[in-house]
Amino acid sequence: xxxxxxxxxHIFSFLCLTVSGLLVFGLLWLIEIPIVFIxxxxxxxxxxxxxxxxxxYLRRRKFYNQLWEILERLEEKTLIGEILMxxxxxxxxxxxxxxxxxxKYQNDRVADxxxxxxxxxxYLDSWVHEIKTPIAAARLxxxxxxxxxxxxxxxxLRRIDSFVEQVLYYARSAAVEKDFKVEKTTLQALVxxxxxxxxxxxxxxxxxxxxxxxxxxxxxxxxxCAFIIGQIISNSIKxxxxxxxxSFSAYEEQNAVRLIISDNGIGISPSxxxxxxxxxxxxxxxxxxxxxxGIGLYLCKKLCGKMNIGITIQSxxxxxxxxxxxxxxxxxxxxxxx
Numbered sequence: 226x227x228x229x230x231x232x233x234x235h236i237f238s239f240l241c242l243t244v245s246g247l248l249v250f251g252l253l254w255l256i257e258i259p260i261v262f263i264x265x266x267x268x269x270x271x272x273x274x275x276x277x278x279x280x281x282y283l284r285r286r287k288f289y290n291q292l293w294e295i296l297e298r299l300e301e302k303t304l305i306g307e308i309l310m311x312x313x314x315x316x317x318x319x320x321x322x323x324x325x326x327x328x329k330y331q332n333d334r335v336a337d338x339x340x341x342x343x344x345x346x347x348y349l350d351s352w353v354h355e356i357k358t359p360i361a362a363a364r365l366x367x368x369x370x371x372x373x374x375x376x377x378x379x380x381x382l383r384r385i386d387s388f389v390e391q392v393l394y395y396a397r398s399a400a401v402e403k404d405f406k407v408e409k410t411t412l413q414a415l416v417x418x419x420x421x422x423x424x425x426x427x428x429x430x431x432x433x434x435x436x437x438x439x440x441x442x443x444x445x446x447x448x449x450c451a452f453i454i455g456q457i458i459s460n461s462i463k464x465x466x467x468x469x470x471x472s473f474s475a476y477e478e479q480n481a482v483r484l485i486i487s488d489n490g491i492g493i494s495p496s497x498x499x500x501x502x503x504x505x506x507x508x509x510x511x512x513x514x515x516x517x518x519g520i521g522l523y524l525c526k527k528l529c530g531k532m533n534i535g536i537t538i539q540s541x542x543x544x545x546x547x548x549x550x551x552x553x554x555x556x557x558x559x560x561x562x563x
Contacts, residue, residue: 228282242274281314288312349396353389360386383426387459394452394524405446405532412484412552413439416473418447419454423462430462432469441475441482443552449528450550453536454486456521457548461488463517464510464546480554481535487547493540501538502526 246267253263312318364382367375416439420427427434461471466489476483493501497508504523511517522538529536535551 242271246270284313285317288314288317346396349392353393353396356389357386360389380426380429387422388518390452391456391518391520391524394449394528395520405449407444407446407532409442409444410447411439412441412443412473412475412482415443415445415447415450415484416454418451419458422451422455423458426462427458427469427471430465430469431467432462432465432471435470435472437472437474439473439475439484441477443482443554445534445552446532449532450534453525453528453550454484456525457486460521461486461490461546465490481551482554484550484552485547486550487545489545492542492544492546493538494542498538498540502536 249270250263250267253266254260312321360382364379364386367379367382413436416434416436420434458471461469468489470489472485472487474485474487476485491510494509497506497510500506501508502522502525503519505519506523507517507519511519526536528534529550533553535549537549537551538546539549540546
């Protein structure tokens with residue numbers, strides 16, 4: 226709060242004071258009061274006003290500067306009314322009360338929205354687990370009655386199971402870190418866990434996995450990482466070319482271990498590449514082959530962000546795509562306090 230702004234806001238008070246001073250001066254002069262006494266009275270009058278003006282300005286400046294400072298540092302802006310000190314002037318007290326009431330209303334609305342969201346996530350979580358039971362039963366029936374028709378049904382059931390898994394992670398994405406179980410493992414173990422689900426579709430697409438130096442230790446949540454790697458493998462299968470090959474390579478750096486998953490598929494157009502992690506974005510490939518939900522890579526990006534894993538993608542149209550996952554080393558995580 227600047228003095229010039231405060232003075233401009235009180236310009237009417239200054240005008241009233243000036244007019245009052247001139248009227249008093251004229252009245253005293255008309256009744257022939259000595260000019261020295263008149264100036265003495267006027268100086269006392271103006272000095273008292275300036276002291277009151279300065280005192281009011283200083284306490285207001287302290288309050289509003291504190292208000293701005295707290296607002297800048299506070300992450301949850303809606304809590305400002307709860308931690309702000311009670312001001313010592315009337316309009317500041319009114320503002321403080323308004324802030325507290327608005328904050329209470331906003332916090333109540335947020336709490337209600339969070340409760341609704343939590344109930345929705347719990348419902349989806351329950352729905353996913355319920356629907357997985359008949360899917361597993363149907364796949365068991367198919368396994369015991371193999372023929373061309375049931376094998377086709379098995380493929381569709383596998384697709385449904387993949388979509389259901391996406392729904393589960395999407396429902397949990399707002400607070401998925403609560404389910405994380407970070408433990409020591411290896412890149413080979415993470416890749417193998419993902420391939421348990423996608424090995425059959427990979428073989429059916431005429432593809433084969435290639436491994437290169439994956440016996441590298443990392444700290445990660447196995448279940449979530451297997452889902453991420455599985456989504457990347459799934460995309461390689463969806464948009465494969467002839468003689469599909471999905472390669473898994475590891476590179477060690479000072480503070481990170483990189484897992485590069487690359488394929489020789491149809492690739493991604495340069496115009497689509499910057500948006501592949503956007504929610505609901507399917508791009509030219511998704512529209513052309515009608516195989517994309519636009520959720521898979523979005524969930525991968527979100528999960529990686531929760532686990533402090535970097536994810537980048539490179540692609541050339543007609544040449545293939547490479548996705549890089551960057552896992553922080555255990556020593557780096559300890560130094561960073563993570």
